[in-house]
Amino acid sequence: MQLVNEYKKVRDRSIHICRPLKTEDYVVQPVVDVSPPKWHLGHTTWFFETFLLSPHCPGYEVFDAEYNYVFNSYYESVGARVIRTHRGNLSRPAVEDIFRYREYVDEAMLGWLNQDLSLELQQLVVLGLNHEEQHQELLYTDIKYILGHNPLFPAYGPFEQPAVAPAAHSGFIPVKAGIYEIGHAGDGFCFDNEQSRHKVYLQDYAISAAQVTNAEYLQFIEDGGYTDFRHWLAEGWDWVKSNHVTAPLYWHNINGEWFCYTWQGLQPLQLHEPVAHISYYEANAYAAWKKMRLPTEFEWEAAARQFNWGRRWEWTESAYLPYPGFSKAPGAIGEYNGKFMVSQMVLRGASDVTPPNHSRITYRNFFQPNLRWQFTGIRLAK
Amino acid sequence: MQLVNEYKKVRDRSIHICRPLKTEDYVVQPVVDVSPPKWHLGHTTWFFETFLLSPHCPGYEVFDAEYNYVFNSYYESVGARVIRTHRGNLSRPAVEDIFRYREYVDEAMLGWLNQDLSLELQQLVVLGLNHEEQHQELLYTDIKYILGHNPLFPAYGPFEQPAVAPAAHSGFIPVKAGIYEIGHAGDGFCFDNEQSRHKVYLQDYAISAAQVTNAEYLQFIEDGGYTDFRHWLAEGWDWVKSNHVTAPLYWHNINGEWFCYTWQGLQPLQLHEPVAHISYYEANAYAAWKKMRLPTEFEWEAAARQFNWGRRWEWTESAYLPYPGFSKAPGAIGEYNGKFMVSQMVLRGASDVTPPNHSRITYRNFFQPNLRWQFTGIRLAK
């Protein structure tokens, strides 16, 4: 029963996120990393149809056999996938068809969930809901990208920021050298990449209680941070130069004043807000300019109970790699996380658009170091 | 009064063409040469607003000042243009906004057209209508591309093919060497590239009364035409190899049978129809394989009253270059045609989707030799 309620809540939330959109906003894909909102709505539905209803619900008939081709993402096991770059060319299935697809699958799921399910199947449903929550975060960031790169700068509309507990500390929090336990423990849900829980040895370090703010980041810009190669990784410096980067994504300098595209359209930059939409290269360069560094993901996790977090995903100095004892689940579900473990950096925390209770202290997010369309920020270490 | 009626008729026809579309179909741009239908609707409207209402209708206020940025195409004189590749990323203005834009401009135009207009202004209106008719043709071909490259192969719906007069001849029509007059004469509308009328000397030649059919083109394919470099221009052979071309656009070989995407979705190939959707390279290679050649645009024009045409734009062996005495109009209107006079080949005739009475014997269409999304075909000469 709890699973039924959870299912309804999560599925409704995806629709809720899209409510302010016009039909046209569901369709476009301005860059390869952004997916059209209608694709997210279809893909998360396809997950339940493909991994739960088709194999485990007797008599279930797929809504449309061709949707597997359209809404499969990276699951090579399950069939040919649409090349990601092409998603923005597909005007069909229409948005209304995808809403009907959702209703069809939801009806079948709600019927099926009322039975006694094995623990394994229950876990697969929970995985599907966590998967949808990940896509809810992407829905927000992709919608922001689509609207924020339109020359008319349309507003998304009201957006309620999550409540974040006040900081318990200020300044830098010292942490003693020693052995720490890292990774997920206990019975609750976690992704495969959070396991197995294992020991790491950390040296003495200190980690900032607060995230870097727009005001602080502006000092970096005004000090010529984007024009002095000495702060930058070589790859980052190439990125700055070939993309003519001079500020975080969504910042616009109009007649000498800084504006920022927000859910309410173009607005004056809020100086006290934590900086967002920066690449790993920028986070790393900012830290170098401050003569500090970013924390590793282990340092972050070991200290995370002592500072408040949850408004920005925070770049760490750790590459995304398997934990000791990591193993992939068999079959298509096993493709979930492990196959991305190269050339990406770990982010820790959560952001303004992370679904409530979706993240946790052991949660590992990961992106290529050049990407900025997530609500990425900086916490310093030394 | 006639201009008012003509204005209404042409403007309505653009809407009519789009009637079978879903909102999503108006938005996408699968390749750079195809524009989103909503862009065509906005751009043709922008033409009337920018070149007629704003400068010549006292008191007219533009619908939205930002639309100039969105709907300008190649008119460098009038302001910054949206890079063509990016049109498919723009979800706003929404389709309904563009329809309101059309209504707003149409109302202003119809009021303004009721006055006594100078001949020059009348001619500019006629140019705007011919411009819109050109975009109507593109609307059709772009819609076909959008739907025909969707993995669901949705049908457009009913489509009435134009009536074409029966052929006066069959076989090859001989034409005697001598001096011929080429280019537009008389008072009717023509584009600047059809002038000035001038003499050319043609050698003896013969031109086919009929266009090449799908059945004939299939023989070329079955004879290995796409795998024998000797039939091809060097640039065409590179194009075949890098794009793995093996048949005209929209042809699909499914289990050994040829199908073709049409207005009614995927259908068995109609063998008696004239071949369509081929590049200049393919037209040239087919002619070489037949040990013939394509006609020049002058040969075509000198003989065009003796054969029927109007269902396929026909590739000629002529590059798109100015006629003797060609001169550009001053100002932005002067950018209309002359600036494209390099690296393109001339097409003559008209196609299934050319607006009625839009084309004429002196009409010159032109495209890069690799493009295939128009209804392009072949007429042979020798």
Place this chain on the structure above:
Amino acid sequence: MQLVNEYKKVRDRSIHICRPLKTEDYVVQPVVDVSPPKWHLGHTTWFFETFLLSPHCPGYEVFDAEYNYVFNSYYESVGARVIRTHRGNLSRPAVEDIFRYREYVDEAMLGWLNQDLSLELQQLVVLGLNHEEQHQELLYTDIKYILGHNPLFPAYGPFEQPAVAPAAHSGFIPVKAGIYEIGHAGDGFCFDNEQSRHKVYLQDYAISAAQVTNAEYLQFIEDGGYTDFRHWLAEGWDWVKSNHVTAPLYWHNINGEWFCYTWQGLQPLQLHEPVAHISYYEANAYAAWKKMRLPTEFEWEAAARQFNWGRRWEWTESAYLPYPGFSKAPGAIGEYNGKFMVSQMVLRGASDVTPPNHSRITYRNFFQPNLRWQFTGIRLAK
């Protein structure tokens, strides 16, 4: 006997051109259109081996069977070719090996030429010599590119400019409308693209007796010619912007003064010299700025006895297309010219680096409109 002497003279001249080079200069290929000098030396030799010695000289053994793979250029009939972009990666065969290859083939050729040869074979030898002369011109322009794009700007050394007859006219030469004969006549050698000789009708026109000079072109630059889109073809304007073009190739503005890379290294710009190393786009834009145009290749040919030419290849307003009655020779030789008849513009005349007596009034050179590394210039018409 005359053929033997001619053979020796042409073959020696290729070596003579390369004499000032260091071994390293023979190897590199800075851009795709430039070939390494050692490749030219090998390829021209391969022509004689492949088309004359191997099929027609009994007992001849090829120097190295693998050279066909390395030195074939565009002759698809004769085997797989090295992709042109990769020529600059090949350090072997070494330069000394290629010189031995030339000696080996020359010895065999000279023995074979002493026999009674059929007229057809004699013509094929002449074609091989004209082919080598074309590559001599490319040798010069490729060497200039290689040295002129080296940051040390090394000099090539002494270079004797061809004597050009003094102009018979000045100002613009008027030509009357009428029928003119175009194309090669008589017994002398010509390329297939110069035939067949045919009539064209030309309207009244006037053509400049002199070529545009550096001084005149500088006025175009100083008048903002490279920053005003109105002078440019759309494709040319894109080319200017994406390549940040602001002057002809080899021009360098150093502290406000114009320098030009020449055979003697970087030198102050010679104002009275005809402008060189410009693209068709630049030639066309210059003419538009002067409110004139470029001549067609027919206008050029009809008037060419009345002005002096020979120092710059002159861009014409004609696309490179077949003459009436053009036919390809059978076999690999037939690939010589016809396969390039799309997307190129015709140049007429000759240049500082054209071998003596190689060009003629009916000679047709051709390049893509963006290329500048030949000694290309401008003659105006109106």
Place this chain on the structure above:
Amino acid sequence: MQLVNEYKKVRDRSIHICRPLKTEDYVVQPVVDVSPPKWHLGHTTWFFETFLLSPHCPGYEVFDAEYNYVFNSYYESVGARVIRTHRGNLSRPAVEDIFRYREYVDEAMLGWLNQDLSLELQQLVVLGLNHEEQHQELLYTDIKYILGHNPLFPAYGPFEQPAVAPAAHSGFIPVKAGIYEIGHAGDGFCFDNEQSRHKVYLQDYAISAAQVTNAEYLQFIEDGGYTDFRHWLAEGWDWVKSNHVTAPLYWHNINGEWFCYTWQGLQPLQLHEPVAHISYYEANAYAAWKKMRLPTEFEWEAAARQFNWGRRWEWTESAYLPYPGFSKAPGAIGEYNGKFMVSQMVLRGASDVTPPNHSRITYRNFFQPNLRWQFTGIRLAK
């Protein structure tokens, strides 16, 4: 005095490596990661001139002021650099000029080294020599690439493989969980990235005493390893498909038999040799296929005294990141290693072409995961 001898020995060895080359081989750059041999000879010399002679040897005059532009590599502090892709276009300075440059600098260095130098300067000389040794390794691998990608497959000539101590173990060596010290200790030379020495906690693991052989890798190929996405990282699978990879670099399947390009030209594959020239993606996929994994760099270092190594650089599962306490030296020397600490994987060990005594147990090499032209191999862990 020891430094003088060491200087002579290292500098001579670079010349020795190049002795079998023809002048042409010094010039080319077939891919961006490979530098022309003459560039390596110049760049290593430029290091001594720029960082030692110019600032620290009174009265020293640079050999040629323009060489800084040509031979600077990544040192942004010291001036504009030649874009790496363009090195293969530079025929000048000629090889003989670079040899003269080396002699000129060597003479100055040997004079200067005879003085009493501060410890800091001595360390900078040692850094310069270790830098040159790194380029000696690249010289070998770049030469192999240049010759091995020539269609004539020329041999390099005799090559003496390094003696490697016989294995102390066979099978898998078990290592107990616990805290291990990682990083360089003691007075000897090390690179900045090997410091500071620090504790890590390792779980129980076992590491293979032997490297994977060609015979073992062949089983992976024959089992369809390159066609089953399940073994591959997503990025690796994209790499396989877009590059059509089916075997290690330099492997050629000729009529069903495997050959391998070696220092002696194309030779039958030696089955007992350790596999070489594979990407990280391939190493990772092979390990996944064996249901094992690659060791981390810490596991490797903690066990390295128990197995023999030195013939292949071994890919580890560690990304290249700074050690705790890592700090960059001030000035241009500080750009040495730290700026590459993103998007690269760590290699441990040494290879056939590593200079004697150049590597050590704490040495960290690093490359992008797709690169294969180094002598990279596989050691398994579990």
